[in-house]
Amino acid sequence: MPPEGRVTRFAPSPTGPLHLGHAYAAFVAAERAGAGRFLLRIEDIDQSRCRAHFEAQIYDDLRWLGLTWAEPVMRQSTRASAYRAALARLAALGVLYPCRCTRADIRAALSAPQENAPQYGPDGLVYPGTCRARSIAKAGPDDALRLNMRQALAHVGALSFTEAGPLHAPGQTIDPDWMIAQVGDVVLSRRDMGTSYHLSVVVDDAAQGITEVTRGDDLFEATFIHLLLQALLELQRPSYYHHRLIRDECGKRLAKRDDARAISQYRKEGATPQDIRLMLGL
Incomplete structure (x- = not known):
């Protein structure tokens, strides 16, 4: 499907802060959408672990990274x-x-x-x-x-x-x-x-109406x-785009417990969105 007709999404769970791996996934989804539509979905079905402040932080971090999405945001809990x-x-x-x-x-x-x-x-x-x-x-x-x-x-x-x-x-x-x-x-x-x-x-x-699922x-x-x-x-059956995972220096996949690599931590240390992109090889 040409980019102008492509619909992609980024679907994080609000169970912790976004880290570099999330940023990479969000960038890939947004860029694959091209001139089409990039959507955001909050995957909060596990209410025992999801927290409102993490959801608010997701929006804040994504906007700081320069990403925008079509409204309204879908929330699985509804x-x-x-x-x-x-x-x-x-x-x-x-x-x-x-x-x-x-x-x-x-x-x-x-x-x-x-x-x-x-x-x-x-x-x-x-x-x-x-x-x-x-x-x-x-x-x-x-x-x-x-x-x-x-x-x-x-x-x-x-x-x-x-x-x-x-x-x-x-x-x-x-x-x-x-x-x-x-x-x-x-x-x-x-x-x-x-x-x-x-x-x-x-x-x-x-x-x-997702036409291409991008994920790790x-x-x-x-x-x-x-x-x-x-x-x-x-x-409907979308196409899929599975991308590389962002790993630490030991080759281990990043997890939400890796707070040192949280986007919010980089922001506190004075990083810019362009710094994040460079860290990710974009």
Whole structure:
């Protein structure tokens, strides 16, 4: 898609200060939008960790960096009805089941002597299927909802997406065997949120009309989950641009606990927006 018709977004969570990695992601999204539209979305579904002062700081830091975005800003905490509607549609397809397993339960099941070595995928430990036989009709308020990966894949044909970034081949196709073995039955609704990252990002990208998703390469494998959900929910399929991650001097990806690399800290020390761009190699 030409830049004049491209719609991109930057979607931070207000759980800590923005750091250099966030600045890079925001710059990439804004520059990929070109003459199109650059949007901002606040991913605040985890209300136990999100804080109003971090959200205010996000706006302040982005404006200081010279970025502007189309209003209004979407906030996931206002989108519960959209996530419920998506879950209801998936339930009607017969691809959801309730799960009461804790993380400790999953680790214990996977560490049993008769089991193979635990597999890690884009959603963490690959779920062993303990609750897979449970009916969605029996779901309780304390249950998570999982996607039955095998049944979900049976509802769709061959799926592919366009990768526009420099790190991967342009055409990417779902491998059903890999999805079942290496991704497994991912959680789509957590007990305390009513949704999950995978579900909310797909529903919100469609609602905002995003045509190209720009994000760090650590989320590349998650894209295959999102592609499947887009097909099941009959949502538009954007292209993707996975970019490099900003790392520290030891090669470790930056996290919000790296306050020394927070944009606000650089500002206090007298850095300019151009200094930040130079630090990022832009």
